Amino acid sequence: MTEEIGNTDLIERLLLITTLNSTLIHFLITSQVEGSIDPDRVDSLTQGLTRTRSWLEDLTNAPKIPPSTQNIVGLLVKRLSQIESVLPKLSLIAKQAEDNKTPTAEILSLLDGGEITHPAVKEATKAAVSTIQDDKLEPLVDFSSPQQAEPKEPYKKVGVENDEWGLIGQTQRMIQQYSKRCHALLPTFWLEVLRELHRYESSSPYIGDAIEMPARIVVRIVKGLLTEAPGARLLQDLMKKRAQENYLDASEIERVERAVSKYFSGLEDVLKGEDVNVQEKILDAHTAFDGFGWGGPDLEKRLIKRINQRCEEAMQNAETGSDPQRQVIYAEITKLLCKLQHAILAEPRLREILAQMKP
Known part of the structure; x- marks a missing residue:
C-alpha cells in the first residue's frame, strides 16, 4: 500500500534534500581547500545520500502529490542516483591516496625497484626509466660520497x-x-x-x-x-x-x-x-x-x-x-x-x- 504523504512530511523531505545539497557543497569546497579527500567522509555521505534518495522515491508514487511535484522529485531522485554511483569510485581513489598510492609515490616506488599499480603512469614511467637505464655515459670522476645513514623515522x-x-x-x-x-x-x-x-x-x-x-x-x-x-x-x-x-x-x-x-x-x-x-x-x-x-x-x-x-x-x-x-x-x-x-x-x-x- 502506498504511503500517504502530507504537506508537513513533504516539506521535511524537501528540507532534507536541501540539507544534503549544502553538505555536498561544503564537502566539495573543503576538499579543495584541504587538497585531499577523506574516504570516510565520502562513505558517510554515501550512506546519507542513499537514505535520502529512498525517502524521496516514496514521493514519486504517493497519492495527493501534484504531478508537477512528482516530476521534480523524480528528477532529484535521478540526480541523486547519479551522484550515488560516483561516490564509491571517489572513495576508492581517496583510500588509495591515503595509503600513499598516488602516481608520484608510485613513480618513486618503481625507481626504487618496487611495483607500480597505477595504469595511467605505468607505461610513461617505464619509458622514462628505460631511457635512463639505456644511457651509457659514465662520469669522468666519481664524486659519489660515502653512503649516508638513513634518517631515523619520526614514528x-x-x-x-x-x-x-x-x-x-x-x-x-x-x-x-x-x-x-x-x-x-x-x-x-x-x-x-x-x-x-x-x-x-x-x-x-x-x-x-x-x-x-x-x-x-x-x-x-x-x-x-x-x-x-x-x-x-x-x-x-x-x-x-x-x-x-x-x-x-x-x-x-x-x-x-x-x-x-x-x-x-x-x-x-x-x-x-x-x-x-x-x-x-x-x-x-x-x-x-x-x-x-x-x-x-x-x-x-x-x-x-x-x-x-x-x-x-x-x-x-x-x-x-x-x-x-x-x-x-x-x-x-x-x-x-x-x-x-x-x-x-x-x-x-x-x-x-x-x-x-x-x-
Missing part, C-alpha cells in the same frame, strides 16, 4: 600495543563489566581506537603526549557511553532488540587504522622536532570540525553530540594553549575525532545502531 607502528598508562586494560575491563546489560559495539569501536593509538612509538619526547592525550579522550567517550545518560540507557535498550556484538569486522578495523595513521602523519613535524605552523594546523582543524558528520534525521543525535563536544573541547585547547606542540596535538585530535565520526556514519552496522536508538 613507527609496532605489532603489539604498549599499555603504558593502563588505559587499555581499564577500558577493556569496563566494557566487559557493562556488556552484560549494555550493547558493546560502539564502546568496542572506541576501544580499538585506543589500542591502535598505543601501537605507535617514537624516540620523540612528544610521543607520550601524542598517545596519552587522545587516549584519555577516548576513555572518556567509552565511559560516557556505558555509565552516563543518555548513552547507558540507550545501550541497555538496544540490548532488548539487538543481539550482543563485541567485535569489529575487517572494514571497521581498517577505518580505525587509517584514521590513527592519518593522525600520526599530521604530527610528523612535531615528532621530528621541527618548527610547525600552529595557526595553519588550527585552521585545518577548524575545517574538519566545520564538516563534522551529524548524519541524517533517522539517527540518534545525543550520542553524536557527545563526540562533537569532545571535538569542540580539543579545538578550544588547540586555540588557547601556550605550548605550540600540544596545540598541534590538540588540533590533530580534533581532526582524528571528526574522521572517526565519519567512519562510524560510513559503517552500516554502526550507523544502524544509531538509527535503532532513535526514539
